[in-house]
Amino acid sequence: MKCADFTQGMDDFLDGELDGDLDAQRQMAMQAHLETCEACRRALGKAREFQQALGAMPIPEPSEGFTDRVMRVAVERNVGRHHRRGFAVGFGSAVAAGLALWLVVGLLPMQPGQQSDEGAVSEISIAVNEPREVTLAFHSVRALEGARITISLPENVALVGYPGRRTLEWQTNLAEGNNILRLPVVATGAEGGQLVAVLEHGNKTRTLKINLKAVKANLSEQSLFRLGVA
């Protein structure tokens, strides 16, 4: 092997050393050359020193509180997404105890969505003593913070997981687009009644009314009611 060949192959030789996968034949040839050539030995020595020096370059400590800060900021910048997920997911998990049947119902194809005008009344059937998922979609043209939602239930309709509650009210943030709320309701009597969903933000209010008609138990359907928010 000539010096030019060694020099040309020195990077591969170093790669092999670093990666631990030296080509045996090549290694033998280069080793043999090194034993007879001081200049190439010096060149290889310099290259190895250089590699070591790269690793020895100092790195300044990060600023104080770096790890706590980056973790905190990662959360804060994602809080908006948490709120969006919490709108539907948090509520769903709160009624997990009664969800076995809801999950089956939820797998069925959804009925075509019905867009409700302000104050218009829609009607769906729910079976007595058979929980059914009523899905509300609050559509907003932009993200809204601090919206207030109120769900009012008629006397003979219960929300699974909230026995005895006629009204549920909470504050949340809405994301741009559809914000889905799934209500697992069950008729406890033959009369049914009107479910009212009210969305308030600032001085604006939107109301959706759904007549829940109690029927004899049969296969449940899932209905989607969509309320638009300006």
Next chain:
Amino acid sequence: MKKILAFSRNRKPEPGFDSLVRPHLEYLYRLAYRFCGKREDAEDLVQDLLVKLYPRYDELVKVEKLRPWLVTSMYRMFVDGVRRQARSPLELINDEAAFYDTVAGNENEPDEILLSHQRLDLIQAAFTRLSDDHRSLLTLHDIEGYRLVELEKMLEVPIGTLKSRIHRARARMRELLVDGTL
């Protein structure tokens, strides 16, 4: 209802994400510093990575070897950031004095240690003058020890291409360094 309100008000970190990622932060910062060359930029890079990965916790917990995965993600972010900024081309250093200006000397130190410090400073100066691509590849392979077969998978770049780029990076370092200073 309490769960809804509690969920909406919960600003504490996802405990799982914190315990999963925190052990790697110091390493990621060091790597980011090698990539960026500045502490502030390195911290920003790590920060941006965490912001991006936080919603992907469910994906992260399934990763078998998280550190190389995080390294790959951060490398890609770094490369994407470089492309967006379209930094100005490197200037070839022809002025030897410019290098020696960066040397931090101490007259009381033994000559060997002083020379060692000078040597490191020169290497550091040359390293920061490499292109972002050369600097990041030398960091991953020559400094951090990721093998070529690993980098091929992580970066989805053929080994031959990686070798060429790493060899060019070393050659560039040799050009930037003053001959005989090592």
